Amino acid sequence: MSIDIKMAWRNIWRNPRRTILTISAIAFASILLVFMLSFQLGSYGAMINASVRIHTGHLQVQAKGYQNKKSMRLVVPDPVAVGGILDKVPEVDAYTFRANAFSLASSNERTYGIMVIGIDPVREAGVSALKKLIRRGSYLAEGDTNQALVGELLAKNLRVGLGDELTILGQGRDGSIAATVVKVKGIYSSGMDEFDRSSIHIPLKIFQDVYSMRGAVHEVVAIGTSLRDVSEMKNAARAGLRKLDQKHPLVALDWDEIMPGLLQAIEMDLVSGIIFCSF
Numbered sequence: 364m365s366i367d368i369k370m371a372w373r374n375i376w377r378n379p380r381r382t383i384l385t386i387s388a389i390a391f392a393s394i395l396l397v398f399m400l401s402f403q404l405g406s407y408g409a410m411i412n413a414s415v416r417i418h419t420g421h422l423q424v425q426a427k428g429y430q431n432k433k434s435m436r437l438v439v440p441d442p443v444a445v446g447g448i449l450d451k452v453p454e455v456d457a458y459t460f461r462a463n464a465f466s467l468a469s470s471n472e473r474t475y476g477i478m479v480i481g482i483d484p485v486r487e488a489g490v491s492a493l494k495k496l497i498r499r500g501s502y503l504a505e506g507d508t509n510q511a512l513v514g515e516l517l518a519k520n521l522r523v524g525l526g527d528e529l530t531i532l533g534q535g536r537d538g539s540i541a542a543t544v545v546k547v548k549g550i551y552s553s554g555m556d557e558f559d560r561s562s563i564h565i566p567l568k569i570f571q572d573v574y575s576m577r578g579a580v581h582e583v584v585a586i587g588t589s590l591r592d593v594s595e596m597k598n599a600a601r602a603g604l605r606k607l608d609q610k611h612p613l614v615a616l617d618w619d620e621i622m623p624g625l626l627q628a629i630e631m632d633l634v635s636g637i638i639f640c641s642f
Contacts, residue, residue: 416492417553419621420584421593422455424600427612429581430621435464435536438579439613445583448603454592458585459486462570464541466533468563470521477517478562479531481570481580490586493551493564500525500549507566511545514559515552523547529563535575543573593617 415421424445426437439445442460449455462481467474484503488494493512494502503510511529513521523529527547535541545565553559571578587596600615607613 414622415586415618417496417555418491418493418558419618420458420490421587421590421618422585422596422600423616423621424449424583424585424604424613425581425616427614430614430616433463433465435534435574435581437611438462438536438576438581439583440579440611441607442578442580442583444607445604445613448600448607449583449585451603452596452599454587454589454596454599455585456588457486457489458583459483459490460567460580461487461582461584462567462574462576462580463582464533464570464574466531466541468517468521469530469532470523470527472522473520475517475520476561479533479570480562480564481567481574481576482564483567487564490584492553496551496553497549498552500547502549503564503566507548508569509543509545510548510566512549512551512564513547514562515550516556516560517563518547518550520560525550531563531565531573533574535573536577536579537575539575541574543569545569 424439426439428434429437439460446458446460449458460483464479464481466477466479468477468479482493482503484507485505488502497512498515500512503512513523513529518524521529525547529545529547531541531543531545533541545563551559567580570576571580585596585600587593594617597615597617604613604615
């Protein structure tokens, strides 16, 4: 042992109390740092799962280009066939079918541009948290026809309540005029203002009839058994889609492709956390 090491060792134990306090402080800071980083990383998983459970799902099958254009004509023409593919993917916990259309919704007093979303009430309850987000009224039943669920902020803007009628006017898939009247059955609040002020949900069968969808949908939305399984889900779904006879190609997109803003927010928060811990 060199003289420098001997002197350093002797200096450490010259004042045991000071040494113990120093070691304890370093150990506490290290434990706190590990805990904070672990908590931060763990919160991302909860944040993602909460977001996908509100609307997007872990995985979506769409027509190629629909994610960017949201065109009525970019559809999944045979959603049952896509559902058959997802049935064979063990990582898929549940899936549902949705159709979307930009339309005008009018009450007796006001008119707003909104997104009308057609959902299968039974399947939707297994994929999203929409049923649990109902604050007034009730969720859609399987046999409902002219019923609708309305976001809380949209209901406030349109000045409508439970049982009130809304006139919906839009354009069908074939270019025809799509119009119907629905009654407000439930009002939901997701905590996401943009979603709550700009969307209503109606039964998928009614949507397909009003918007001339001919059995097609815009999204097949799947939720996985775990966030860790999303990559395997996507690979399996893409492999199955390649076997379908498709005139118009379909794509499988995971949550970070559907919500790039959420991924960017997580990355920025992680970088800021690392910088903070470095100092």
